[in-house]
Amino acid sequence: MSRLLSERLRTLEAYVPGEQPQDQRYVKLNTNESPYPPSPGVLAAAAAEAARLNLYSDPELKPLRAALAETYGVTLENICCGNGSDELLYFIFLAYGDAAHGFIFPDLTYGFYPVFCRLNGVPFEEKPLRADFTVDLTDYLDDPRPMVLANPNAPTGIALGLAEIERLAASNPARLVVIDEAYVDFGGESAVGLTRRYDNLIVVGTFSKSRSLAGGRLGFAIADAALIADLETVRYSINPYNVNRMSMAAGVAALRDAAYYEANCRTIARTREDTAARLRALGFEVLPSRANFLFARSDRCSGERLYLELKRRGVLVRHFTKPRIADYVRVTVGSVSDMEQFIRTTEDVFNEER
Numbered sequence: 001m002s003r004l005l006s007e008r009l010r011t012l013e014a015y016v017p018g019e020q021p022q023d024q025r026y027v028k029l030n031t032n033e034s035p036y037p038p039s040p041g042v043l044a045a046a047a048a049e050a051a052r053l054n055l056y057s058d059p060e061l062k063p064l065r066a067a068l069a070e071t072y073g074v075t076l077e078n079i080c081c082g083n084g085s086d087e088l089l090y091f092i093f094l095a096y097g098d099a100a101h102g103f104i105f106p107d108l109t110y111g112f113y114p115v116f117c118r119l120n121g122v123p124f125e126e127k128p129l130r131a132d133f134t135v136d137l138t139d140y141l142d143d144p145r146p147m148v149l150a151n152p153n154a155p156t157g158i159a160l161g162l163a164e165i166e167r168l169a170a171s172n173p174a175r176l177v178v179i180d181e182a183y184v185d186f187g188g189e190s191a192v193g194l195t196r197r198y199d200n201l202i203v204v205g206t207f208s209k210s211r212s213l214a215g216g217r218l219g220f221a222i223a224d225a226a227l228i229a230d231l232e233t234v235r236y237s238i239n240p241y242n243v244n245r246m247s248m249a250a251g252v253a254a255l256r257d258a259a260y261y262e263a264n265c266r267t268i269a270r271t272r273e274d275t276a277a278r279l280r281a282l283g284f285e286v287l288p289s290r291a292n293f294l295f296a297r298s299d300r301c302s303g304e305r306l307y308l309e310l311k312r313r314g315v316l317v318r319h320f321t322k323p324r325i326a327d328y329v330r331v332t333v334g335s336v337s338d339m340e341q342f343i344r345t346t347e348d349v350f351n352e353e354r
């Protein structure tokens with residue numbers, strides 16, 4: 001840290017992303033990317049757009065917002081796009097939080113929420129998940145503070161139903177409810193439809209997981225037009241060109257190629273259930289996941305040791321050090337052969353532990 005850094009940022013602890021090794025040595029199951037490449041249509045659209053990189057991107061992002069509006073049954077004015085959904089989350093904490101308006105979210109959830117709060121000087125309270133890692137709705141229903149829930153949650157994969165999201169939105173129309181649906185396409189229920197009835201609800205989505213565009217950095221928020229106008233004010237005040245040309249073209253093409261991505265999601269959900277069954281057969285406790293990852297623990301090996309031993313053998317998973325979940329590893333659902341290798345390598349680790 002330099003002596004010139006603002007007082008405000010001196011104690012900030014940055015978010016720690018999952019490892020991104022730049023060699024091909026690993027079966028990479030640590031950051032919930034899709035194992036499947038973008039569709040041919042997406043590759044062609046992004047390549048064609050590369051020829052126009054001398055020109056700024058369209059700050060209004062109309063073709064992308066129109067395609068999203070059609071996909072989700074809303075209108076252009078209900079959509080704001082960002083450089084990954086992380087950027088939209090940042091906009092949301094900036095727009096609706098300040099020293100007097102703190103946020104609430106679970107103690108075990110996406111690690112960026114507390115970082116964005118600290119960065120923006122927004123206080124927050126973490127509400128403990130229940131012992132089975134489910135959300136206790138009563139923690140949230142009567143609390144007037146804005147809330148963020150990942151649904152399905154990360155790193156657990158556990159999902160709330162639509163009726164529960166509606167209860168949260170309906171219980172206090174003056175309170176903001178943000179639902180982060182990064183993983184919804186793998187088996188969750190989307191709350192986008194509720195944004196037409198509840199003007200205090202923002203749904204955040206991403207192209208990073210189900211649409212195979214993590215490296216393209218493309219996310220979106222869907223909400224009532226007044227909330228979107230707030231987010232657009234923030235976006236235009238930071239970077240109106242936040243979504244680059246190639247990613248916008250890729251996003252439009254991905255929405256057009258919906259059938260390809262839906263088939264991939266079905267395959268991933270099937271692979272998830274097969275992998276969970278095999279882990280349980282090995283004695284693992286596996287949380288019920290609606291996402292493209294599994295959260296699992298075994299009495300035979302600590303979470304940290306399993307992570308390290310798998311890594312040594314070329315399989316990368318994610319381990320978190322928070323005490324409540326230090327026994328677990330989070331494993332992205334990759335291709336069928338990725339998961340075969342993950343299971344076989346886990347068996348090797350167990351056999352050598354004996």
Ligand code: PMP
Nearest residue numbers: 084085086110150182206208219
């Ligand atoms: N929300 C959750 C719950 C996530 O796990 C992630 C991925 N790390 C994101 C949002 C951000 O995804 P992206 O910025 O790639 O859209």
